[in-house]
Amino acid sequence: MTPDRIRDAVRQALGKRLLDDRIVERSVGTNTRRAIYDLWLTVPPDALHDAVAELVGRFAPHFTVISGDDLGESISFIYHFTVGWGERFGEVSVNLRTTVEKANLRLPTLTDLIPGAQTSEREKHEFYGLEVLGIPDDRNLFLPEDSTIHPWRKDLEGETERFVHRAVEWEATDE
Amino acid sequence: MNNRSLHLQLGGDAACYTVPIGPVHPALKEPIRFTFELEGERVVGVDIKPGFAHRGIEYMALKRNLIQVLYLSERICGICSISHPIAFTQAVENAAGIEVPPRAQYIRTIIGELERIHSHLLWAGVGAHELGFDTLLHLTWNVREKAMDLLEQLSGNRVDYAIPIVGGVRRDIPEEKLGLAYEAIAYYRGLLDTMIDAYLRDASVARRTKGVGALTAEQAQSLAAAGPVARAAGLRKDVRQDMPYLAYADFPVRAITPEDYGLTPSGDVFDNIVVRLLEVAQSIEIIEFCLANLPKGELTSIPKVAALLAALKKASGEGIGRHEAPRGEVFHYIRLEEGKEEPSAWKVKAPTYSNLMSWVPKFLGAEIADIPIIAASIDPCMCCMDRVHIVTGDRETIWTQDQLLRLSREKTRRIVQ
Numbered sequence: 001m002t003p004d005r006i007r008d009a010v011r012q013a014l015g016k017r018l019l020d021d022r023i024v025e026r027s028v029g030t031n032t033r034r035a036i037y038d039l040w041l042t043v044p045p046d047a048l049h050d051a052v053a054e055l056v057g058r059f060a061p062h063f064t065v066i067s068g069d070d071l072g073e074s075i076s077f078i079y080h081f082t083v084g085w086g087e088r089f090g091e092v093s094v095n096l097r098t099t100v101e102k103a104n105l106r107l108p109t110l111t112d113l114i115p116g117a118q119t120s121e122r123e124k125h126e127f128y129g130l131e132v133l134g135i136p137d138d139r140n141l142f143l144p145e146d147s148t149i150h151p152w153r154k155d156l157e158g159e160t161e162r163f164v165h166r167a168v169e170w171e172a173t174d175e
Numbered sequence: 176m177n178n179r180s181l182h183l184q185l186g187g188d189a190a191c192y193t194v195p196i197g198p199v200h201p202a203l204k205e206p207i208r209f210t211f212e213l214e215g216e217r218v219v220g221v222d223i224k225p226g227f228a229h230r231g232i233e234y235m236a237l238k239r240n241l242i243q244v245l246y247l248s249e250r251i252c253g254i255c256s257i258s259h260p261i262a263f264t265q266a267v268e269n270a271a272g273i274e275v276p277p278r279a280q281y282i283r284t285i286i287g288e289l290e291r292i293h294s295h296l297l298w299a300g301v302g303a304h305e306l307g308f309d310t311l312l313h314l315t316w317n318v319r320e321k322a323m324d325l326l327e328q329l330s331g332n333r334v335d336y337a338i339p340i341v342g343g344v345r346r347d348i349p350e351e352k353l354g355l356a357y358e359a360i361a362y363y364r365g366l367l368d369t370m371i372d373a374y375l376r377d378a379s380v381a382r383r384t385k386g387v388g389a390l391t392a393e394q395a396q397s398l399a400a401a402g403p404v405a406r407a408a409g410l411r412k413d414v415r416q417d418m419p420y421l422a423y424a425d426f427p428v429r430a431i432t433p434e435d436y437g438l439t440p441s442g443d444v445f446d447n448i449v450v451r452l453l454e455v456a457q458s459i460e461i462i463e464f465c466l467a468n469l470p471k472g473e474l475t476s477i478p479k480v481a482a483l484l485a486a487l488k489k490a491s492g493e494g495i496g497r498h499e500a501p502r503g504e505v506f507h508y509i510r511l512e513e514g515k516e517e518p519s520a521w522k523v524k525a526p527t528y529s530n531l532m533s534w535v536p537k538f539l540g541a542e543i544a545d546i547p548i549i550a551a552s553i554d555p556c557m558c559c560m561d562r563v564h565i566v567t568g569d570r571e572t573i574w575t576q577d578q579l580l581r582l583s584r585e586k587t588r589r590i591v592q
Contacts, residue, residue: 064506064529
């Protein structure tokens with residue numbers, strides 16, 4: 001698999017909605033240098049589902065995880081996939097970024113395309129307060145079931161501090 | 176996550192038992208709660224709740240400099256204590272554009288493969304214990320000690336080897352230690368047949384594990400399974416093969432599936448044993464190759480920690496690091512900003528994170544007595560169950576871990592007799 005093939009397919013499907021694309025070549029090996037590739041794509045939130053549908057339809061990607069990056073007024077979510085596994089040097093890492101304003105923190109679920117995305121979507125839901133539209137199960141996964149804090153939000157730092165503090169105090173008094 | 180959210184359902188809504196297992200057991204590194212729905216002895220539904228050991232490591236990292244975060248990454252997991260640092264250092268090196276000297280790449284690989292050997296043997300022993308073959312447990316863990324001893328000789332530690340640093344490694348493998356490494360290789364090579372005989376040619380192991388906890392290739396793909404769990408289901412997927420890095424770019428690693436043992440992959444517990452045992456053999460070959468071809472030269476491109484921190488503070492960019500840990504793919508994403516010592520964003524994905532959802536189809540249709548071995552089959556290090564709390568109408572009984580283990584062992588005994 002080559003990164004430009006994946007980029008071209010997504011570009012064809014999204015047109016102008018593909019905001020940015022970047023191929024990073026990395027060189028590995030100590031005897032013979034070989035290249036491996038990371039593909040970085042940026043799409044608006046409303047094109048996320050279409051972009052992933054294109055990847056799933058044409059390349060059978062392996063879903064890895066969703067990273068979050070709190071930028072202040074907005075949060076970037078990066079959907080990491082790999083395409084072309086099963087062959088030596090055949091895999092390309094595909095990283096699909098979309099940035100959502102904190103005032104309107106919602107993204108569509110991908111679980112209709114990739115059921116395995118549920119773990120990561122629920123994690124983003126609880127840790128960032130992201131509303132995942134259409135997710136089949138939106139209970140907290142890693143945080144306590146009744147917790148309402150969003151620890152990875154830099155603007156809600158005080159809330160998390162208080163939560164951690166309370167937990168430590170509670171542990172200290174627990175006989 | 177539960178079976179309903181994955182549209183998987185067995186039987187009707189007539190489940191007459193709800194059986195919570197877990198979450199807390201002091202022996203487990205990762206406590207977890209399963210809530211099983213049972214029709215008689217058969218599992219027809221399951222809900223999985225992890226998170227009881229969530230320590231907020233990614234949150235902590237955003238307040239620490241990158242060398243401190245390296246230490247944090249090493250302490251994410253006690254078994255994969257080089258896998259996370261390998262992925263983390265690669266992510267930082269990619270973000271900051273730092274080269275790693277060839278010798279350092281080989282040393283990282285050698286320690287990484289030793290970790291795979293001891294992790295897989297640990298798992299095999301636990302599996303044997305769950306089934307009631309304690310002699311096999313003791314044999315396996317005795318054999319595992321050779322890898323632990325070698326790790327201690329090479330790094331000074333049995334766990335948390337503190338080998339990788341951004342830009343290289345912290346410790347060399349000196350000439351005089353090579354003999355010990357070759358001796359360990361010869362030891363494991365001589366034992367492989369015994370191990371394969373004990374696990375794969377034993378009729379009672381086969382009867383307890385074949386067809387138990389199966390996972391199809393389609394399920395593994397759609398549920399994003401990783402590592403031996405995915406390979407046992409027939410996906411020839413291994414970061415060392417697909418997107419080589421370190422010494423794996425020089426040594427042709429091939430992902431191992433049960434087909435390499437002449438089986439049609441079904442993803443059951445037996446296939447998981449096959450894949451892990453064959454991977455021990457593969458790791459031996461990789462270590463041997465690395466020792467024979469160990470390049471000469473520097474250990475790190477920026478030897479002084481103060482200079483390294485200064486270089487990292489100037490760096491700006493984002494990078495990913497991937498490593499095939501014993502349990503599957505470890506993935507780290509990091510973003511660095513110029514002028515900041517701490518990362519601006521860090522995401523860690525451990526293999527069990529990917530394999531959580533695969534438990535759901537694996538458990539469905541199983542018997543209660545098979546729960547321990549299926550739970551163990553994805554190698555989450557949480558096969559010792561805390562207790563079972565059975566609610567039948569308004570009658571409650573608490574089952575201890577021992578009772579559950581006894582149930583599993585009684586099943587083996589029935590089969591063997």
